Amino acid sequence: MGYFITLEGVEGSGKSTLIQNLKEFVGSIGREVIVTREPGGIDISEQIRSVILDTKNTKMDGRTEALLYAAARRQHLVERIIPSLQEGKVVLCDRFIDSSLAYQGYARELGIDEVLSINEFAIGSFMPDLTIYLDLDPEIGLSRIRKNKGREVNRLDLEEIHFHKKVREGYEAVIKRFPERIVTVDANQEFNKVFADVKEVFLDRAKEIFN
Ligand code: TYD
Numbered sequence: 001m002g003y004f005i006t007l008e009g010v011e012g013s014g015k016s017t018l019i020q021n022l023k024e025f026v027g028s029i030g031r032e033v034i035v036t037r038e039p040g041g042i043d044i045s046e047q048i049r050s051v052i053l054d055t056k057n058t059k060m061d062g063r064t065e066a067l068l069y070a071a072a073r074r075q076h077l078v079e080r081i082i083p084s085l086q087e088g089k090v091v092l093c094d095r096f097i098d099s100s101l102a103y104q105g106y107a108r109e110l111g112i113d114e115v116l117s118i119n120e121f122a123i124g125s126f127m128p129d130l131t132i133y134l135d136l137d138p139e140i141g142l143s144r145i146r147k148n149k150g151r152e153v154n155r156l157d158l159e160e161i162h163f164h165k166k167v168r169e170g171y172e173a174v175i176k177r178f179p180e181r182i183v184t185v186d187a188n189q190e191f192n193k194v195f196a197d198v199k200e201v202f203l204d205r206a207k208e209i210f211n
Helices: 015-028 043-053 062-086 097-107 112-123 138-147 161-177 191-205
Strands: 003-009 033-037 090-094 130-135 182-186
Touching: 003 015, 003 062, 003 097, 015 033, 015 090, 015 191, 033 062, 043 062, 062 090, 062 097, 062 112, 097 112, 097 161, 112 161, 130 161, 130 191, 138 161, 161 182, 182 191
Parallel strands: 003 090, 003 130, 033 090, 130 182
Antiparallel strands: none
């Protein structure tokens, strides 16, 4: 049986590094595991990603943005996520539907319900088995990004701090809707402690995959 875990959080919350560490950990307990990301993960969705995140696309309308994320998600789901789960793999995904709800639904003010409904068209009733939300003050996240010079800067990174604060509030609203599925981890701690907390959540919530 496969198991689908998503990681969520504001920019600079450490998702990408944590997901790689979690991958090694899941592999070390004998499960086949893949890491993927949104928007992207596969060819067509990476092409959509480059349109969405292109810093030149300053004219992009909020609904266009939300639809493109949903389109990239659909293709990623059918081409990569579902087949991997059917092969019994653990799938770790850097961002998924909750990013759309927090960024487009709440921060862009399109409405969480509206964005949920276009995503329902894209992915049906398919949802992650578990979502780990890395909670961090976006001021700290953005200052981490500025220090990490190798990281690409995308169109959403260029938004004002006010936008990123709204993203965090958006995640808080999304967690209230899906309290069973989403578990919060405090990302404002030393990296090893954050990873220890992520592992603990995984071991506690994903017990069924060890049977
Ligand atoms: P990425 O470089 O992957 O950023 P990060 O390392 O922070 O995950 O860029 C993805 C950007 O797209 C990020 O700013 C969050 C945003 N996003 C949305 O606004 N909606 C979505 O549905 C998804 C998946 C991402």
